[in-house]
Amino acid sequence: MGVCIEFQDVSYAYPLTKKAAVRHLNCRLETGKCYGVIGPNAGGKTTFCNLMRGLCPNFYGGILKGTVLIHGKNLLEWEDEELSVQIGYVFQDPFAQVSGIKETVFEEIGMGLENLGVEAEEMIARIVEIAKMVHVDTLLQKNPLALSGGQCQRVAFASILALDSDIIVIDEPTSQLDPEAGSDVFEIIDMLKKQGKTVIIAEHKVDLLAEYCDEIIAIAGGSIVAKGPVKEVLSDPVLPENGVRIPQAVSLARELWQAGKPFREIPVTMQEAIGLIKERREGRADGN
Amino acid sequence: MAIEVKNITFSYPGSLATAVENVSMTIEKGERVAIIGQNGAGKSTTVKLMNNIYKPSKGTILVDGIDTKERTTAQIAPHVGYVFQNPNDQIFNDDVVKEIEYVLRYRKLPEEEIRKRREEAIDVTGIRPYVEMHPFDIPLPIRKFLTIAVVVAVSPDYVILDEPTAGQDLWGCAQLKTVMDYLQQKGKAVLTISHDMEYVAENFDRVIVMAHKNVIADGEKRDILYRMDTLREAHVKPPLSAQIAQAVGIRDKILNLKELSAAIL
Numbered sequence: 001m002g003v004c005i006e007f008q009d010v011s012y013a014y015p016l017t018k019k020a021a022v023r024h025l026n027c028r029l030e031t032g033k034c035y036g037v038i039g040p041n042a043g044g045k046t047t048f049c050n051l052m053r054g055l056c057p058n059f060y061g062g063i064l065k066g067t068v069l070i071h072g073k074n075l076l077e078w079e080d081e082e083l084s085v086q087i088g089y090v091f092q093d094p095f096a097q098v099s100g101i102k103e104t105v106f107e108e109i110g111m112g113l114e115n116l117g118v119e120a121e122e123m124i125a126r127i128v129e130i131a132k133m134v135h136v137d138t139l140l141q142k143n144p145l146a147l148s149g150g151q152c153q154r155v156a157f158a159s160i161l162a163l164d165s166d167i168i169v170i171d172e173p174t175s176q177l178d179p180e181a182g183s184d185v186f187e188i189i190d191m192l193k194k195q196g197k198t199v200i201i202a203e204h205k206v207d208l209l210a211e212y213c214d215e216i217i218a219i220a221g222g223s224i225v226a227k228g229p230v231k232e233v234l235s236d237p238v239l240p241e242n243g244v245r246i247p248q249a250v251s252l253a254r255e256l257w258q259a260g261k262p263f264r265e266i267p268v269t270m271q272e273a274i275g276l277i278k279e280r281r282e283g284r285a286d287g288n
Numbered sequence: 289m290a291i292e293v294k295n296i297t298f299s300y301p302g303s304l305a306t307a308v309e310n311v312s313m314t315i316e317k318g319e320r321v322a323i324i325g326q327n328g329a330g331k332s333t334t335v336k337l338m339n340n341i342y343k344p345s346k347g348t349i350l351v352d353g354i355d356t357k358e359r360t361t362a363q364i365a366p367h368v369g370y371v372f373q374n375p376n377d378q379i380f381n382d383d384v385v386k387e388i389e390y391v392l393r394y395r396k397l398p399e400e401e402i403r404k405r406r407e408e409a410i411d412v413t414g415i416r417p418y419v420e421m422h423p424f425d426i427p428l429p430i431r432k433f434l435t436i437a438v439v440v441a442v443s444p445d446y447v448i449l450d451e452p453t454a455g456q457d458l459w460g461c462a463q464l465k466t467v468m469d470y471l472q473q474k475g476k477a478v479l480t481i482s483h484d485m486e487y488v489a490e491n492f493d494r495v496i497v498m499a500h501k502n503v504i505a506d507g508e509k510r511d512i513l514y515r516m517d518t519l520r521e522a523h524v525k526p527p528l529s530a531q532i533a534q535a536v537g538i539r540d541k542i543l544n545l546k547e548l549s550a551a552i553l
Contacts, residue, residue, distance in 0.1 A: 041429045092428070092455075178326050248486075256549050270531060274535045277536045
């Protein structure tokens with residue numbers, strides 16, 4: 001698979017700060033994979049996302065060292081409009097994302113398409129399709145500023161999906177949603193994956209990431225502390241050592257290990273844990 | 289001493305639909321109670337009515353025997369403190385110290401008392417490294433602790449926390465535990481709205497389930513979190529450890545990983 005985003009020794013400091021927000025980041029993201037970005041708050045997750053979308057340094061200013069390549073081309077050489085189509089970015093705070101200048105959810109979702117000059121008929125069809133997908137079709141006539149946190153997050157999501165970007169970066173998509181709605185978001189992410197999109201999600205709900213992601217990038221204290229396939233990274237003791245949350249299945253495995261009765265392998269999802277417990281209980285029933 | 293919610297019904301101004309219908313519950317002083325349920329079930333509306341931000345259209349709410357309808361929001365606030373889900377809805381000062389001291393000054397407490405309460409609130413919530421910052425420059429998850437500090441300083445008998453664990457990392461969850469222990473030690477009632485079942489199972493004794501604008505169950509957590517039909521009706525899943533325990537056929541009502549690992553060993 002091709003590489004779509006590459007960080008080469010990237011360090012970045014926001015303006016008026018002495019300390020770099022991220023230091024010496026090196027990683028390659030491959031087209032079509034789903035990446036979970038985890039780690040403590042203020043550890044660099046959002047900055048990592050901002051760098052991919054060029055918001056650091058184009059919007060925030062600050063000092064960038066090293067090179068970020070998007071589809072092989074240096075971030076600093078991209079036109080912002082072009083990059084905004086290549087990379088869809090769903091912000092952490094949905095109220096920061098809605099434009100505040102559109103009077104209905106319908107127009108809000110369509111704003112990006114309107115700016116790109118998409119034909120009216122195609123635009124309407126696309127807005128309706130996306131609205132159904134993220135369950136905001138009953139809200140289309142509402143004012144975006146009158147939405148609840150959860151509704152606003154879905155609308156923010158929809159307005160990005162409408163652009164049909166190949167790379168989608170999502171910063172804490174489920175923080176304002178109830179668990180059922182949170183699972184809906186992950187189902188949408190799964191669908192995007194099936195469409196061949198590259199998805200990057202910064203998120204605290206590591207139990208959900210364990211189920212849906214291909215790879216995990218753990219960032220703490222401004223550095224990447226672990227990266228690689230989900231199972232490998234989430235069971236790595238370097239995570240808890242750096243204050244990074246681990247899945248409950250891994251915590252359970254650690255409890256059993258400390259009690260001197262470890263599983264034969266470390267589960268990262270609930271289903272894996274269930275399988276291993278069943279295996280052990282059945283083994284016991286057979287007299288082993 | 290208690291908050292007594294009696295058969296309240298409420299519609300938001302300008303809305304024809306009701307947000308809660310005929311809801312009743314009693315929160316005793318010193319209790320730790322969690323309200324769970326889907327978004328839109330009426331959880332936030334119920335606690336905002338307790339805090340007297342709104343007044344019920346029908347029914348009554350008594351706070352230590354006082355009818356909230358006969359009092360202003362400012363008169364109820366010293367008794368019932370509400371920490372908003374979104375800290376940005378709550379903060380209105382341009383300075384951390386001013387934000388914490390605002391209500392204390394409004395109530396004309398002695399200077400020494402204001403200082404003491406402010407310092408204690410800053411320490412309990414762990415926001416000492418951020419006191420010099422503009423409140424809106426503080427990272428959002430930590431900004432939530434500023435709003436908790438405001439309520440801790442006011443020291444009401446009933447503290448309501450709306451989704452306190454949302455967006456929190458390990459530091460935030462540990463800090464929240466410190467706040468919970470502090471409030472319990474002070475004998476405060478803590479009422480939370482939460483989707484985080486691990487947090488609910490760990491920190492609360494009683495669980496109220498809301499669905500379709502009403503209360504559908506109310507009782508001891510270990511009982512409620514194992515009423516699968518009720519939880520399904522409310523679109524809520526039990527803690528992951530309980531889900532695993534049930535899937536592998538453990539009969540005990542497991543609520544956390546420690547209990548689960550003990551049952552497996």
